[in-house]
Amino acid sequence: MKVKSNIAVSDNGFVFNPGSGESYTVNPVGLEMLNLLRKGHSHSEIIAAIQANYVADAAMIERDLLDFLEMMRQYRLMQHDDE
Amino acid sequence: MNKPTLTIGVTGLNAIDSPGPGVAVIRGLKEAASFDCRIIGLSYESLEPGIYMHEIVDKTYQIPYPSTGTDVLLSRLEYIHEKEKLDVIIPNFDAELYSFIKLEQRLRGMGIHTFLPTLAQFEERHKVNLNDFGAKYNIHVPRSKAIYNVNEAQALEKEYEWPLVVKGKYYDATLAYNFDQTKAAFNKISAKWGLPIIIQEFVHGTEYNVTGLGDGFGNTVAAVPMRKQYITDKGKAWGGISIADKQALELTNHFLQSTRWRGGFELELMKDKKGDYYLLEINPRMPAWIYLAVGVGQNIPEALTRLAMGWPTEPYTHYEVGKMFVRYAWDMIVDLHEFEQISTNGEL
Numbered sequence: 001m002k003v004k005s006n007i008a009v010s011d012n013g014f015v016f017n018p019g020s021g022e023s024y025t026v027n028p029v030g031l032e033m034l035n036l037l038r039k040g041h042s043h044s045e046i047i048a049a050i051q052a053n054y055v056a057d058a059a060m061i062e063r064d065l066l067d068f069l070e071m072m073r074q075y076r077l078m079q080h081d082d083e
Numbered sequence: 084m085n086k087p088t089l090t091i092g093v094t095g096l097n098a099i100d101s102p103g104p105g106v107a108v109i110r111g112l113k114e115a116a117s118f119d120c121r122i123i124g125l126s127y128e129s130l131e132p133g134i135y136m137h138e139i140v141d142k143t144y145q146i147p148y149p150s151t152g153t154d155v156l157l158s159r160l161e162y163i164h165e166k167e168k169l170d171v172i173i174p175n176f177d178a179e180l181y182s183f184i185k186l187e188q189r190l191r192g193m194g195i196h197t198f199l200p201t202l203a204q205f206e207e208r209h210k211v212n213l214n215d216f217g218a219k220y221n222i223h224v225p226r227s228k229a230i231y232n233v234n235e236a237q238a239l240e241k242e243y244e245w246p247l248v249v250k251g252k253y254y255d256a257t258l259a260y261n262f263d264q265t266k267a268a269f270n271k272i273s274a275k276w277g278l279p280i281i282i283q284e285f286v287h288g289t290e291y292n293v294t295g296l297g298d299g300f301g302n303t304v305a306a307v308p309m310r311k312q313y314i315t316d317k318g319k320a321w322g323g324i325s326i327a328d329k330q331a332l333e334l335t336n337h338f339l340q341s342t343r344w345r346g347g348f349e350l351e352l353m354k355d356k357k358g359d360y361y362l363l364e365i366n367p368r369m370p371a372w373i374y375l376a377v378g379v380g381q382n383i384p385e386a387l388t389r390l391a392m393g394w395p396t397e398p399y400t401h402y403e404v405g406k407m408f409v410r411y412a413w414d415m416i417v418d419l420h421e422f423e424q425i426s427t428n429g430e431l
Contacts, residue, residue, distance in 0.1 A: 016405055018326055018405055019326060020326065021310030
């Protein structure tokens with residue numbers, strides 16, 4: 001799955017879904033993950049990028065990334081790769 | 084280029100917690116690019132706030148309640164027309180539309196233009212007929228039944244799951260989670276709006292609304308979908324946002340093409356968890372949040388007026404997504420003599 005292409009994300013972490021009218025805010029780490037996801041980076045690339053900027057082990061970052069993706073899916077901010 | 088000036092009568096000047104669309108419609112008319120206008124307010128009660136908004140309403144006349152019949156209304160409109168030379172009337176209440184539709188030709192004969200659904204369209208989309216409407220036009224609607232006696236609701240318990248939506252024939256809707264609540268809602272709403280009461284199956288999901296304008300030939304002149312962000316205890320939008328929803332727009336186009344709807348409208352839609360849309364209600368006039376459509380680039384009151392005048396009107400094809408409206412309450416200070424004038428003379 002990938003982040004929906006029409007999702008708008010501002011520099012300060014405000015996320016807007018124009019299809020549903022829903023809006024959310026993400027913290028700086030979430031924003032970094034979201035931007036990397038939107039650029040099409042793989043999970044391992046995202047984990048490496050976050051690890052380069054924050055003091056945290058890879059397992060913890062991976063768990064946070066998977067939680068974040070699940071939350072994005074629940075909020076209908078993700079779409080199938082072929083959509 | 085000199086713009087024509089139109090004199091337009093507008094109803095629905097009550098801007099209370101369940102506001103009429105009149106003030107929002109007038110704001111759209113005042114911002115019209117293709118004409119200037121003089122606004123004649125048409126009110127039912129002395130405390131409708133629009134009466135006292137002199138910066139947007141030039142003069143107000145009280146008109147009789149729909150229950151007094153079309154002859155009384157026509158006589159009052161003749162008097163107002165004699166003084167004001169009305170070009171267009173835009174009625175904004177469901178309950179008065181029947182009278183104005185009935186009077187359409189006679190008003191036209193006097194030189195007053197309207198742009199209203201036909202009587203058949205108006206009746207067909209009525210809440211009471213929603214099931215047949217859905218079947219005829221292949222549109223998902225929740226199951227519903229019009230009842231005249233509260234005990235009829237008891238029989239529906241077997242068919243529908245709780246909660247049920249209890250709806251008045253013109254306005255008001257409430258959720259009922261058991262028979263006692265159904266009974267209370269039936270009595271409360273029928274006392275205000277009469278019978279029948281509509282019992283509707285509750286669809287779980289997210290509510291969306293679309294306002295728009297049909298030209299009467301099946302074409303979409305305007306359509307703007309909105310999601311309510313903040314609602315009052317009456318379920319009215321106090322804040323909302325324009326959204327890009329292809330499905331809602333496709334459903335709107337289908338509605339307009341298949342019914343050849345003429346006039347402004349609001350579709351109340353529910354999107355269930357599977358992403359399917361259900362049409363809950365068709366309001367046969369512009370909604371109170373119509374100014375959002377103006378704000379995102381589709382001046383529906385202007386386009387409706389142009390169609391009423393028989394002027395060529397280009398359909399709107401774009402609107403800004405992600406624009407919000409946030410409603411507010413504003414206390415106006417009004418001199419007693421103004422209240423006295425509208426109360427005693429029926430004019431201000």
